[in-house]
Amino acid sequence: MSFNKEITTIAEASLPIGEQWSIRRCRLSSDTPGPRICITSGIHGDEMLGQLILYTLSRTIQEQPEFLTGTVDLYPMLNPLGLDLNDRMVPSNPRLDMNRAFPGSPDGTPLETMCWHILHDVEDADLILDIHASTNDKNELFEVRIHYPSHKDQIPKAMPLCPDVIWIYPDKPSFDSSLTGSLSRQGRDAFILEIDTRSFLPETDCDRVVSGILSKMCDLGIWHDPARIRTPAHPVPILHSGVDIARITCEHSGLYLPVHHLGETVQAGEILGHIVSAMEGTALETIFAPCRGLIFTQRACSAVYPGTLLARIQKEAAI
Numbered sequence: 001m002s003f004n005k006e007i008t009t010i011a012e013a014s015l016p017i018g019e020q021w022s023i024r025r026c027r028l029s030s031d032t033p034g035p036r037i038c039i040t041s042g043i044h045g046d047e048m049l050g051q052l053i054l055y056t057l058s059r060t061i062q063e064q065p066e067f068l069t070g071t072v073d074l075y076p077m078l079n080p081l082g083l084d085l086n087d088r089m090v091p092s093n094p095r096l097d098m099n100r101a102f103p104g105s106p107d108g109t110p111l112e113t114m115c116w117h118i119l120h121d122v123e124d125a126d127l128i129l130d131i132h133a134s135t136n137d138k139n140e141l142f143e144v145r146i147h148y149p150s151h152k153d154q155i156p157k158a159m160p161l162c163p164d165v166i167w168i169y170p171d172k173p174s175f176d177s178s179l180t181g182s183l184s185r186q187g188r189d190a191f192i193l194e195i196d197t198r199s200f201l202p203e204t205d206c207d208r209v210v211s212g213i214l215s216k217m218c219d220l221g222i223w224h225d226p227a228r229i230r231t232p233a234h235p236v237p238i239l240h241s242g243v244d245i246a247r248i249t250c251e252h253s254g255l256y257l258p259v260h261h262l263g264e265t266v267q268a269g270e271i272l273g274h275i276v277s278a279m280e281g282t283a284l285e286t287i288f289a290p291c292r293g294l295i296f297t298q299r300a301c302s303a304v305y306p307g308t309l310l311a312r313i314q315k316e317a318a319i
Contacts, residue, residue, distance in 0.1 A: 003065035004029045010075075011117035013110035021081060021110060023118065026074045028061050034070025035220045038122040039129045039213065041075065043099050043179065045082020045089070047133035049196055052206045054131070057213060061223075070222040073125070078118060088135070100174060102182040119182055126220055127157075127189045129213065130180050134196035137302035138309070139262045142208055145169050145192035147184035148240075154184075155238060158191055160219040161212035162232045164263075165296050165314065170241045197262055198300060237294070237314050246291050246313040250275050252284040253305045262298040272311055275304060292316040 006027045013021045039057070041050025054076045061068060077083050079098050081091050089095035096111055104115030122128050134140040141164035146154045148171045158166055175181040183190035193212075195205050215230040217223035239245050250256065258273040260266055266289045275285040287310055297312035304310065 002031050003062075003068065004031070005062070010121045011114050013113055015081075015110060019081075021114060023075065023078055023080070023114060025121065026058065026076070027071060028058065028065075028068065028074070029071040030065070030068045032069050035126040035222050036071040036073065036124070037127045037129070037217060037220065037222055038073045038075065038125040039131065040078055040118070040122070040179065041131040042077040042083050043079055043130065044097075044132065045079045045085060045087045045091075046135070047088075047196075048083075048086075049133040049202055049205060050131040051076055051083075052202060053209050053213075056203075056206050056210050060210065060214065064225065067223050067225045069224060070220075072217070072222065073122070075118070075122075078114075099178045102177055102179050115179075118179065123183065123186060123188060125188070127216070128180070128183055128191075130178075130190070130192050131209070132192055132194045134194065134297075137300045138196075139198050139298045139300060140194050140196050141165060141263055141296045142195040142205075142212070143167050143193070143296065145180070145194060147171070147175060147181055147190075150184050150187075154189060154191070157189055157219075159232065159236060160216045160230065161191070161193070162215060162230050163193075163212065163236060165237045165239055165294075167245075168238065168240045239314055244315050246289075246293065246315055247309065248272060248287060248290065248311045248313065249307050250285055250287060250304050250310055251306055254278075254284050254303075255301065256287075256299050256304045256308075256310060257301055258298055258311075260295055260298075262295055265294050266292065266313065268292050273299075287311075289313060 010025050011023045054074050101115045104112040106116050144158045144163045145167045151168045169175050180190045180192050214228040218229045252275045254275040254277050268291050270289045272287045274283045294314040299310045
């Protein structure tokens with residue numbers, strides 16, 4: 001059985017000042033037919049961890065090609081212009097969020113055209129995973145995010161990824177216009193994978209996700225290494241937005257100083273952190289946990305404003 005590696009440009013668009021926007025795909029495949037998995041990253045240009053995850057996954061597959069049956073398509077940089085500038089958005093005028101432009105259009109703007117090509121290149125895959133890291137000042141445990149309309153069928157399919165939580169996203173227009181939402185609307189199995197613990201050793205986060213992906217590839221019959229088959233060490237919490245999640249925000253502007261760490265369980269009424277003023281040298285607000293539960297999103301030491309999300313807690317009822 002032979003192994004194939006092919007790098008292809010799947011979409012191009014001309015931009016002002018002679019710039020070219022190109023999206024490339026690396027296909028790793030065996031001669032033996034099998035399922036197809038597509039893994040995308042870099043849709044937000046300030047999320048770098050996906051590059052390390054896809055690099056590590058690609059190296060693992062290329063070092064052990066005898067375990068591969070089928071096709072693994074890797075799309076490391078959907079927004080290469082933003083990635084070059086470490087900018088979340090597509091650097092256009094105005095700046096636009098690529099993950100709010102799907103399904104796109106073959107005859108639309110450059111952004112709409114690129115989204116249309118991406119969607120059509122992955123739409124016949126058996127599974128599509130879209131890898132995200134958190135924003136620069138927010139930490140996330142390893143989460144699988146699923147679209148609500150198809151969540152009953154997709155939850156069992158997400159379990160082999162062994163995340164910390166599975167989050168059922170509400171059915172709303174902003175999610176429908178994402179890559180995962182558009183694919184889910186078409187009846188495809190598509191998940192968002194999100195993790196970023198702001199570790200000095202990002203390889204730790206990377207290895208968790210790669211291990212989960214290889215476990216899922218075993219489940220699909222694409223990868224045949226028994227050592228990679230995993231099951232969750234603990235029951236994976238299933239969270240519904242607005243029901244199982246407490247969203248903690250602040251009322252004052254200042255610097256947020258968290259007290260607890262990501263992944264800790266807190267009690268109702270415990271102090272989560274403080275909003276302080278460097279100018280006045282005083283604490284402006286103390287933030288309390290509204291319920292008992294797991295902190296799975298945590299704002300880092302950063303500037304905040306009234307209404308800023310500070311943390312998300314998995315409510316005790318969902319444990």
